[in-house]
Amino acid sequence: MTSKPTDESATSSAVESVTDLESLRDRPGVQFHEETERVDSELFETLETLDDMAVVGVTNGDGDVLLMRVTEECALKLPTAEVGPDEDYAAAARNWVESQAGLEITLDSLEGVWCHEGRLEGTDRTTTRAFVVFGATPEVDEDGTDGTTDKRTEAYTVGWYAELPTDAAVAPGTRRFFD
Template sequence: MTVVDDLWYRADVAQQEAEQTYHRLLEDQDGVMEFTRTRYVSRPRFETITGRVQDNGLPYGAHSVVHRDDGALLLVRHDDVGKWVLPGGEVGPDETFREAARRELAEEAGIEAAFEDLALLGRVQFYCDEYETWGVLPIYEAEATETALSVADPDDEITDAAWFRSLPEDTRDRDVLVRFREHRLE
């Protein structure tokens, strides 16, 4: 019995969706800072990623980079990742990317913010053996309208939220956030 491996096809479909999402997000946008990340993952993880990207082009959902008047950035502690990260997560079937980012912010940090345009756009490359695909990571800029934090994450992945003027060393994509602060907030 011959087993047909269709993972190459699923990876290709995911790439096509990512490409369309990428171009749609950049329409009428100025000043979006772009970055690329590479991830080497197991086959089960690659299968999960291709499925997510096929849905809407996003492997990790929509996120926000939230700042206060004094330039401090909001980060949340993601225990599964073991790092401080930007608030964000999966997009529901009836949500826009911005709506998902807003909902995730409320869940993970308990605050509201005035959302602005897309600030950062990541391209995340995934590799598994001979397979590859990619997905888009949209990050919206937002200014906090309140600053008292309260974590109420229904997924129990986020255990803390805090404001940082100096980003911790264990911040995911720290280099990108440092560049963002230098160009947008200082």
């Protein structure tokens, strides 16, 4: 595998919409990583069916990070929403955190884009899966209350963590929120 970050700094103002990843490639302050790996036909076929992902590092006022388990069987991880073709990564990220964790958020930054290309062994065929990573904070009311909604939380477990648990799943960009 090869990895090529295009920029080492990653900060920007509030993020409203992200639909065109290529437009982010040369955007100042956004890391753009690309990895290529030769894969067998079984893995290639699996990769072709997977959606892109929007990963959200939600940090509260104490510096703790929101982690969740969507089901009893899955590992703790940053909120991670599937993003289909022509969908908005930012909207998917906000909607996922609100529906799964019951928390309204503001996407404060675009931390980076990780593109994983699978190249089918012995051919020139490729398939790509992207992970767009956002930094976020809970919305806060005038009285200082966070944006917890009245909606029923769908996730199995939701909590705030100062350190990344050793058994947590690590999506691209996760460690940026646990320095």
